[in-house]
Amino acid sequence: MSSSLTNHQVRLAKRPEGTATRENWKFTTELVGEPAEGGVLVKTLSLSLDPAMRGWLNDAKSYIAPVAIDEVMRAGGVGRVIASKNPQFAVGDTVYGTLGVQEYMLIPEDQLKRNGLVKIDLRVGTITQWLNVLGMPGMTGYFGLMDVGQPKAGETVVVSGAAGAVGQTVGQLARIKGCRVVGIAGGAAKCDWVVKELGFDACIDYKAGAGAVREGLKAHCPKGVDIYFDNVGGEILDAVLARLARKARVIICGAISQYNNANSMPGAGPKNYLSLLVNRARMEGIVVFDYADRYPIAIAELAGYLKDGRMKSKEDIVKGLDTFPESLNKLFAGENFGKLVLEVAQD
Ligand SMILES: NC(=O)c1ccc[n+]([C@@H]2O[C@H](COP(=O)([O-])OP(=O)(O)OC[C@H]3O[C@@H](n4cnc5c(N)ncnc54)[C@H](OP(=O)(O)O)[C@@H]3O)[C@@H](O)[C@H]2O)c1
Incomplete structure (x- = not known):
């Protein structure tokens, strides 16, 4: 079924000097393939828009490689597994990982770890909380x-x-x-x-x-x-x-x-x-x-505070992949109120 799906994507067209504008991005479409043995296909639900994204556009040494020209823009997000040839992920699982600014992410088995794909439990927190306090x-x-x-x-x-x-x-x-x-x-x-x-x-x-x-x-x-x-x-x-x-x-x-x-x-x-x-x-x-091994400890503690009401989690949700260039810039203008989340598809 996935071969009939079209994937809309946002790629880096040109490195920005100063504030990124629409000219720095290009919108592409391609057909979605089927996962190979050990791989999974994830449908993006919501993406995390982060200040760090601006740094990833610079051709400079940092804690992570820059996004390459023509590459799908890097972004963490929550999605749903819609096809799987991996016993660790079943169709219907909700997952967090580096999904990119696109509607679907086909992840081969050898890239699962690099993409940080993990299952998340929506009984513990909502999708947007998993991109905020629990993310x-x-x-x-x-x-x-x-x-x-x-x-x-x-x-x-x-x-x-x-x-x-x-x-x-x-x-x-x-x-x-x-x-x-x-x-x-x-x-x-x-x-x-x-x-x-x-x-x-x-x-x-x-x-x-x-x-x-x-x-x-x-x-x-x-x-x-x-x-x-x-x-x-x-x-x-x-x-x-x-x-x-x-x-x-x-x-x-x-x-x-x-x-x-x-x-x-x-x-x-x-x-x-x-x-x-x-x-x-x-x-x-x-x-x-650097703390990835210890995330479960922090998640358990923070989820407890959300549950007992000692902590609140506020997200600011913007919608639609096509709004990505302007939505990202909200962070630098202080126009977001709470964690900025881009909803790509409704759950
Ligand atoms: N080191 C790490 O591993 C790591 C991980 C995640 C995030 N970060 C960093 O943590 C910081 C916050 O990230 P976030 O995701 O939580 O973003 P955020 O605070 O949700 O959004 C960015 C906020 O920055 C403020 N801002 C923008 N321009 C400003 C300026 N010129 N002077 C003062 N404040 C300004 C705005 O709030 P106001 O309306 O209050 O101005 C804006 O809403 C960023 O610097 C990010 O790079 C680091």
């Missing part, structure tokens, strides 16, 4: 905070990108661990939400005018910042560095404010880095994939 952003927040940050009850945790995918997990988890949590986000609506709905102690609107972050940190972190979970880099990172407490930990998770720089990332470094010396503090990067 890659949740794992990033969990291991970044717990392993790199090592929070102790009573400490002050600041997280930027607070209303986004990683930020919402970090802040809620830090509260559960007994920390005082201050978010940084763009606009009153996002700040209100993280305080009123997620229970953060405070949130600083970095768009509220020059000096808003500096003044906000002074007001809400009178004893300094013990842990800064940095999702944005740039001037906000500098402002937080200037308020570190003794033995602070700065988790470098991402620098979205720099990703669209025309001469590619990372842009200029922080100016206030000598605060690390003065405060005997440390700054450490995290790459979520």
Whole structure:
């Protein structure tokens, strides 16, 4: 049956300089083949749209190879197995893996591990929760905070990108661990939400005018910042560095404010880095994939919090493969409210 299906795909046409536009992409169609022995065919349901996608478009050395010209754009997603010649996957299974920005993914047996194809249980969380708190952003927040940050009850945790995918997990988890949590986000609506709905102690609107972050940190972190979970880099990172407490930990998770720089990332470094010396503090990067073996532990803990109501998971769903170029750019304009998910097909 799969040979009669047509696959719509989004491929990288040209590397962007600065913000990617429709010109950087091309839309292709091809017929879907049948899985060979050991392989599976997955129908894409929803894709994760991630800031990191912008980095994968640069021809630069990073933790993962760039997407090649003409290659289907890389994307993690949730799909349904619609044909299988592999005993580990049955038709009807819901799976997570690197499916790409396309409607169907034919995965040969020797690529299953590379694509990270795993079954997921929709009784534990919805499709979009599996792309958020229970998925890659949740794992990033969990291991970044717990392993790199090592929070102790009573400490002050600041997280930027607070209303986004990683930020919402970090802040809620830090509260559960007994920390005082201050978010940084763009606009009153996002700040209100993280305080009123997620229970953060405070949130600083970095768009509220020059000096808003500096003044906000002074007001809400009178004893300094013990842990800064940095999702944005740039001037906000500098402002937080200037308020570190003794033995602070700065988790470098991402620098979205720099990703669209025309001469590619990372842009200029922080100016206030000598605060690390003065405060005997440390700054450490995290790459979520390093923790893949331990995802089940984090998923079990986070799923428990979702179930008992101590944690919420907010997703922002956009629809249609053809909207991919503009939908991706929402991340860099702060137009997403919660984890940005592209619904490709209804379940
Ligand atoms: N290291 C890893 O393994 C790993 C894994 C996943 C994600 N990450 C990183 O984690 C960060 C957050 O990712 P996410 O998926 O959770 O995205 P997200 O926070 O859901 O969405 C991105 C948000 O970034 C904020 N933003 C955009 N431009 C900004 C700017 N110039 N200054 C300040 N904030 C800006 C916007 O929120 P506002 O409206 O608040 O501005 C936007 O909604 C990214 O840097 C990403 O690359 C790292």
